[in-house]
Amino acid sequence: MPDELSAADIIAESAGPKAVAETDRAPSEEPEQFSPRLANARDMIITEHVDKWFGDFQALDDVSLRIKEEEIVVILGPSGSGKSTYIRCLNRLEEHDAGRIVIDDIELNEDVRALQAIRSEVGMVFQQFNLFPHLSVLSNITLGPQKVRHMPKLEAEALAMQLLERVGIPEQADKFPAQLSGGQQQRVAIARALAMQPKIMLFDEPTSALDPEMIKEVLDVMQELAESGMTMIVVTHEMGFAREVADRLVFFDEGALVEQGTPEHFFTNPREERTKLFLSQIL
Ligand SMILES: Nc1ncnc2c1ncn2[C@@H]1O[C@H](COP(=O)(O)OP(=O)(O)OP(=O)(O)O)[C@@H](O)[C@H]1O
Numbered sequence: 001m002p003d004e005l006s007a008a009d010i011i012a013e014s015a016g017p018k019a020v021a022e023t024d025r026a027p028s029e030e031p032e033q034f035s036p037r038l039a040n041a042r043d044m045i046i047t048e049h050v051d052k053w054f055g056d057f058q059a060l061d062d063v064s065l066r067i068k069e070e071e072i073v074v075i076l077g078p079s080g081s082g083k084s085t086y087i088r089c090l091n092r093l094e095e096h097d098a099g100r101i102v103i104d105d106i107e108l109n110e111d112v113r114a115l116q117a118i119r120s121e122v123g124m125v126f127q128q129f130n131l132f133p134h135l136s137v138l139s140n141i142t143l144g145p146q147k148v149r150h151m152p153k154l155e156a157e158a159l160a161m162q163l164l165e166r167v168g169i170p171e172q173a174d175k176f177p178a179q180l181s182g183g184q185q186q187r188v189a190i191a192r193a194l195a196m197q198p199k200i201m202l203f204d205e206p207t208s209a210l211d212p213e214m215i216k217e218v219l220d221v222m223q224e225l226a227e228s229g230m231t232m233i234v235v236t237h238e239m240g241f242a243r244e245v246a247d248r249l250v251f252f253d254e255g256a257l258v259e260q261g262t263p264e265h266f267f268t269n270p271r272e273e274r275t276k277l278f279l280s281q282i283l
């Protein structure tokens, strides 16, 4: 085994001598490590030196992160560390102030067409499910495909039923959101996002508003999605999910990307004091 070089080793070797000594690197400039299964995958999300300010408060500070197609990244960090701001910048719910964001080869800038392209590729699921209360479950899911993708009604309904099967609640199609449990509503929200056939799914604490007994049913749907090859970024405190499903964990603090690595790295050998402190508080 020691004689075998991994693909990453070969790439590192062929890149020549390292310009910067390991110890001199800023945390966000450390080499990104990808799971072997992603060795040949292309970059789906590129963020370089991203800053975000709210007035004179800096919410994101020089965040650089590349995410591969089909990669599952879990973002951890204390409240206020910029996790939501980061993923909201990825579909331009927030505009970044400096740096670059490129999603599936489309650069996020003032170009409205680029924005529309991104929005149709990036699905998002929030802590609060944000379903339309006056629409049935089925109509919540068919609305996007019909209005945005101009899909005929019957086709949109067939797609919606297929997605409700996938998230395990086809029998709820004709109910209204208020008639469902939190876990069921969140599964509808996931089905609604999937109905737009996104290439990337962003989850912002999707289980934080749920009663404990409903968390697993939502995590199971997310795990199935991860295994189906979706590119996903998940902000969550569910460490079981992070450990089992994530290819990579990323730790934010005070707007900066402090540390990243495999779940094994985080759970056995975190490097930064801030990471250790955070993990000691939540594990
Ligand atoms: N629209 C806004 N206007 C002003 N400040 C904001 C705005 N949105 C976020 N912030 C601030 O930016 C910082 C980062 O917020 P963000 O919501 O990204 O944190 P977070 O890591 O998602 O926290 P939490 O775990 O509590 O959800 C916080 O201090 C927050 O108060």
Ligand SMILES: [Mg+2]
Residues within 6 Å of the ligand: 083, 084, 085, 204
């Ligand atoms: Mg948040």
